[in-house]
Amino acid sequence: MCDCGRVTAEQRVAADRAVEHSNVLDELLREREGLLGTLDRVIALQGTAHLIRESLGVHAAFVGELERPGTAVIRWMAGNRTDAIQNLVVPTGQGVGGRVLASGKPVKVSDYLRAPTITHQFDAQVAGEGLAALLTVPIISRVRGKPETLAIAYAAMREPADFGDDAVRRLEGIADQAAFALKLAGVAESDRADAISAERRRMQSALHDSVGALLFSIGVQVRNLHQDVAGDPVLEGRLCRLEGDVSAASRALRESLLSLSESTPERALPVELAEHCRSFEARCGLPARFVQLAPVRPLDAERTALLVCAVREGLLNVEKHARACSVVVSLGPSGGGVQVVVADDGTGEDAEDSPGTGMGLRSLAERAARLGGRVSLVRDEDGGCTLRAWVPEVP
Numbered sequence: 001m002c003d004c005g006r007v008t009a010e011q012r013v014a015a016d017r018a019v020e021h022s023n024v025l026d027e028l029l030r031e032r033e034g035l036l037g038t039l040d041r042v043i044a045l046q047g048t049a050h051l052i053r054e055s056l057g058v059h060a061a062f063v064g065e066l067e068r069p070g071t072a073v074i075r076w077m078a079g080n081r082t083d084a085i086q087n088l089v090v091p092t093g094q095g096v097g098g099r100v101l102a103s104g105k106p107v108k109v110s111d112y113l114r115a116p117t118i119t120h121q122f123d124a125q126v127a128g129e130g131l132a133a134l135l136t137v138p139i140i141s142r143v144r145g146k147p148e149t150l151a152i153a154y155a156a157m158r159e160p161a162d163f164g165d166d167a168v169r170r171l172e173g174i175a176d177q178a179a180f181a182l183k184l185a186g187v188a189e190s191d192r193a194d195a196i197s198a199e200r201r202r203m204q205s206a207l208h209d210s211v212g213a214l215l216f217s218i219g220v221q222v223r224n225l226h227q228d229v230a231g232d233p234v235l236e237g238r239l240c241r242l243e244g245d246v247s248a249a250s251r252a253l254r255e256s257l258l259s260l261s262e263s264t265p266e267r268a269l270p271v272e273l274a275e276h277c278r279s280f281e282a283r284c285g286l287p288a289r290f291v292q293l294a295p296v297r298p299l300d301a302e303r304t305a306l307l308v309c310a311v312r313e314g315l316l317n318v319e320k321h322a323r324a325c326s327v328v329v330s331l332g333p334s335g336g337g338v339q340v341v342v343a344d345d346g347t348g349e350d351a352e353d354s355p356g357t358g359m360g361l362r363s364l365a366e367r368a369a370r371l372g373g374r375v376s377l378v379r380d381e382d383g384g385c386t387l388r389a390w391v392p393e394v395p
Helices: 002-038 041-056 095-103 123-129 165-228 233-261 265-284 301-322 359-370
Strands: 060-068 071-078 088-091 107-109 134-143 146-156 288-292 327-334 337-344 374-379 385-392
Touching: 041 060, 041 071, 041 146, 041 165, 071 095, 071 146, 088 095, 095 107, 095 134, 095 146, 134 165, 146 165, 165 233, 265 288, 265 301, 265 327, 301 327, 301 337, 301 359, 301 385, 359 374, 359 385
Parallel strands: 288 327
Antiparallel strands: 060 071, 060 146, 071 088, 107 134, 134 146, 327 337, 337 385, 374 385
């Protein structure tokens, strides 16, 4: 009898431990889903609408994202009964959302259809959804200290009501969370796009080196065979057809390589800098790390080419003069422009001291000056050298 009681107690402890572990696992899964949600823009915005409804206890909530400056489109909703507001385009100044776009501050009305402080272009849609009281705040990102409205968050009741200061604060708190989630989603999207661009470049290089070289070799052999079969019309005809097939295959390969190389400048720049680091590392056996400090605005072809050339020149100087153990290449926004930095930990005994002492650096400095930029090479206190190239953003 005692044994049975002891077994039952052990089973109870084991069962309690299993429940505890299950709860921990459930919490970890919820955290995982939350993290994945912040890395996806659509999930983040849809989740914001649901969070507004649950946190504020309102009847409906929706989020409109800016698709172009001064215009938001309502796409993400929670608690709606109809599609009256779905995909509604909200320009600056129109309705409560338009007032938020114009002022960058919260706007609230206790009864939308009777409010004298707003325009009424959307009365039909609001009445169709059966809404009355609305509270709207901007979802703001602060880039380099400058506020930028990314989206608009709405909380709505189906009967007239007054939203108090507490409701405004809570909705602004949710808007801040949404802005942070959108920032993370943007970084994740950028990383994915950069990874895709890098893979495209790898495929391009592999095709060029393997298939391109093979087609070239076949073409050369076919041209040489023409001399050996001179006078044999049958073989001559077959060789001509083969030569035509090789030529067509080469054209198709060139088109494929061109398609793989297509990329926007803001994507091409970090991908190309990372490729130069990998090439330097493979060539010299020295660790070369590329770090993108923050997303950069798109640059035109001339500015992009200058920064790439600066990194190439910096790595070449490290290879020839620095006697370094490692090198770091960084890219990021700086002072209204974009800057690349090549820093090594070498002795710098043979390094050039300024842009004016080396032909490559002198040329870079002149090109940068024509664009309103600058290039500098300085020797660090610890013996390493740092090359900086900065260009202003495209006007």
